[in-house]
Amino acid sequence: MIALLFASTLLAQVTVSNSSIRLVPPVSQNSVGLMDIRNASKTDLRLVRVESDISKRVELHLMKKVDGYMTMRPVPHVELRKGQVTKLDGTYHVMFLGLKRPLKEYEKHPLTLVLSNGEKIQTEAQVLKHE
Amino acid sequence: MKTNKFLFAAIILGAFALAMAGVYVVKKNQFAQADFTLTSPNGPVKLSSLRGELVILYFGFLSCPDACPTTLTRIAQALKKLPPAKADKVRPVFVNLDPERDSIQRLKEYADFFHPRILPLTSDIENLKKVTHHFGAAFQKIQLPSAMDYTIDHTTDLVFVRPNGEVHSTLKETATTDDIVAKINEIL
Numbered sequence: 001m002i003a004l005l006f007a008s009t010l011l012a013q014v015t016v017s018n019s020s021i022r023l024v025p026p027v028s029q030n031s032v033g034l035m036d037i038r039n040a041s042k043t044d045l046r047l048v049r050v051e052s053d054i055s056k057r058v059e060l061h062l063m064k065k066v067d068g069y070m071t072m073r074p075v076p077h078v079e080l081r082k083g084q085v086t087k088l089d090g091t092y093h094v095m096f097l098g099l100k101r102p103l104k105e106y107e108k109h110p111l112t113l114v115l116s117n118g119e120k121i122q123t124e125a126q127v128l129k130h131e
Numbered sequence: 132m133k134t135n136k137f138l139f140a141a142i143i144l145g146a147f148a149l150a151m152a153g154v155y156v157v158k159k160n161q162f163a164q165a166d167f168t169l170t171s172p173n174g175p176v177k178l179s180s181l182r183g184e185l186v187i188l189y190f191g192f193l194s195c196p197d198a199c200p201t202t203l204t205r206i207a208q209a210l211k212k213l214p215p216a217k218a219d220k221v222r223p224v225f226v227n228l229d230p231e232r233d234s235i236q237r238l239k240e241y242a243d244f245f246h247p248r249i250l251p252l253t254s255d256i257e258n259l260k261k262v263t264h265h266f267g268a269a270f271q272k273i274q275l276p277s278a279m280d281y282t283i284d285h286t287t288d289l290v291f292v293r294p295n296g297e298v299h300s301t302l303k304e305t306a307t308t309d310d311i312v313a314k315i316n317e318i319l
Contacts, residue, residue: 022196022197022200024200025240025241025243025244026240026244027193027237027241028194028200028241029194030196031196032196032197056278059279063197066284068269068286069271069284069285069286070284070286070287070304071282071284072195072196073275073282090197090201093196093197095196095277097277097279098278129204130197130201130204131201131308
């Protein structure tokens with residue numbers, strides 16, 4: 001019981017803000033999700049998966065420049081350090097692969113973030129033009 | 132007799148070396164005046180036919196989720212910030228690096244979404260390698276343990292080509308809309 005209470009306290013301590021999905025041309029089959037994840041708990045956690053209905057597959061990716069090349073690779077998880085805000089700002093991002101239908105600007109889609117402790121966090125991401 | 136054989140071999144070798152040197156020189160000259168024919172939505176286009184306009188080359192692909200749309204959005208916004216008469220002298224060109232997946236029809240839909248002046252061009256891999264090399268760009272296909280199957284690692288510089296066909300300079304992908312406007316104003 002105490003363990004459960006402790007767990008539920010942890011749950012409330014991870015919050016998500018500024019969730020958005022990039023508006024892409026209707027011909028695009030992929031898009032990205034960006035957000036800020038605050039881990040206010042006393043434990044390091046990991047974002048291990050994101051669930052969404054907008055695409056056939058959802059992955060976590062890391063984009064970075066290596067030797068002059070812009071590269072993008074899937075990653076198994078994103079570290080959420082205790083007491084810090086982790087920005088999925090395009091470097092790390094949620095990758096939606098195989099969009100089921102074209103995105104429309106300003107529409108909102110629910111996303112579920114799955115953490116390494118099993119916790120699931122709901123957020124709503126708005127489709128926005130990113131510049 | 133033996134001497135004759137050696138002499139013959141030496142002449143053949145010498146001729147071969149001269150021929151190779153000749154090929155090299157010709158190749159070098161061809162490269163200096165390089166022109167490339169690529170596929171546009173309206174058929175083949177020679178890059179030299181774009182002379183008279185300030186060309187902004189950007190190399191990317193349609194499945195590129197973040198870098199390409201960001202840069203194309205900034206180019207489109209830069210065009211909107213310019214007086215229309217000036218914007219009409221600028222031709223952004225989106226050179227596709229993923230001909231395996233991206234048809235020219237899909238590339239046109241993609242480019243039009245950002246700005247109707249953005250001209251998408253594509254070709255086969257061999258030709259694209261020559262074009263990218265000529266403009267100091269590069270790309271490589273990388274298999275991924277992902278539903279994407281593969282991605283294209285690519286350089287992301289914007290290449291500004293003067294209306295006379297000479298490369299003016301480049302901007303990094305971190306360039307803002309205002310940086311792009313300033314560069315256009317510097318050239319035109």
